[in-house]
Amino acid sequence: MSLPQPVPPSWKDLGKSANDLLAKDYPYNTTSLEVKTNTPSDVSFRVFGTNDKGVVNGDLEAKWANKPHGITVTQTWTTSNTLKTLVELENQLAKGLKIDVNTALQPEKGTRSTTVGGIYKQSGVHTRGVLDVFKGPTFTADTVLGRDGFLVGAEAAYNVTEGNVTRYAAALGYNAPEYAVTLHGLNNLKTFTASYYHKVSADVEAGAKAVYDSKATTGGVALEVGAKAYLDPAAFVKAKINNSGVLALGYTQSLRPGVKLGLGLAVDTQKLNDISPSGPSHRVGASFVFES
Structure with missing residues (x-):
């Protein structure tokens, strides 16, 4: 008898390991x-809250969860x-089924949006459907099937x-x-991406991503490679570079339980003479996280 298959990742999480390696923990923009x-x-x-070139944006979020009844309100x-x-x-109407309703309202502009979604996941299958009530309405559905490590979505x-x-x-x-390893055909199969993630050891991770857009005017393939290394249990560094010559560095340090500092730097290696960190070629930033 074959062993039960694990629940595969959702459509949006296909290639997540490589995407997180190359996108997260680089706070150089803000x-x-x-x-x-x-x-x-x-x-x-x-x-x-974020401060991007003097423009401050922020969110205030409150979340209530009733775990015995599977209800969460944010x-x-x-x-x-x-x-x-x-x-x-x-997990109330059926095991493995999640229903969500997401609304947004801007009183000053009078704009609103509402989506109703459902997620169903079981051994070997992860499927989702979302109805955008006011836009279209548009119904979006995705499915990922998995068996013995192989995924198709x-x-x-x-x-x-x-x-x-x-x-x-x-x-x-x-x-x-x-x-x-993940291959995507996006935008009506006009954009193709390939990503690779490798956990080299307990302390080192590496990955790469290539993107080809058949409709792009510049042509060619956009390539990005990166790595992550733990210095100790409380700190790690990350580095990545793309074929446009932009080198990004990130450093994350847990200062104490619940307090985390992140530093980021991006350097355009083709414009090293532009020494201004806040200029168009080089960027610096930081992030602070406090959690109790």
Whole structure:
């Protein structure tokens, strides 16, 4: 008898290991501050703010979870005066089924959006459907099937009013304990990406991503490679470079339990004479996270 297959990753998480390696923990674009607190009554608060060239944006988020009944309610108020509400119900109507309703309202502009989604995951399958009530309406569905580490997935968006498919994509991948390979065909199979992730050892990770856009005017393939190394249990460094010559460095340090500092630097190696860190060629930034 064959062993039960694990639940594969969702469509949006295909290639996540490589994407996180190359995109996260590089705070060179902005300076950010994040504060997270939790209460004994299953209520958590999060304040997140960024300063991007003097423009400050922020979110105030409150989340309440009733774990025995699988209910989670998240409310967010942003500095752009957008009110967001997310209601999630998991494993109540059926095992492995999650229903969510996501709304956003801008009172000053009178704009609103509402999506209703469902996620179903079981051994070897992970599928999702989302209905955008006011945009279209548009129904988007994706499915990922997995067996013995091999993954195949597809996504499609359907405009209910016009009665046509507006977007489709497909992906193939293979996940092993030490490495993962993913191929995507996106934007109606006009953009192709290939990513690779390798856990070299307990302290070293490496990865790469290539993107080819058949509609791009510049042509060619965009390539990015990166690595992550733990200096000790409380600190790690990351580095990446792309074929445009931009080198990015990141350093993350846990100063104490619940306090984390991140520093980022991006340097255009083809414009080393531009020595201004805040100039168009080189960028620096930092992030601070406080969690209790």
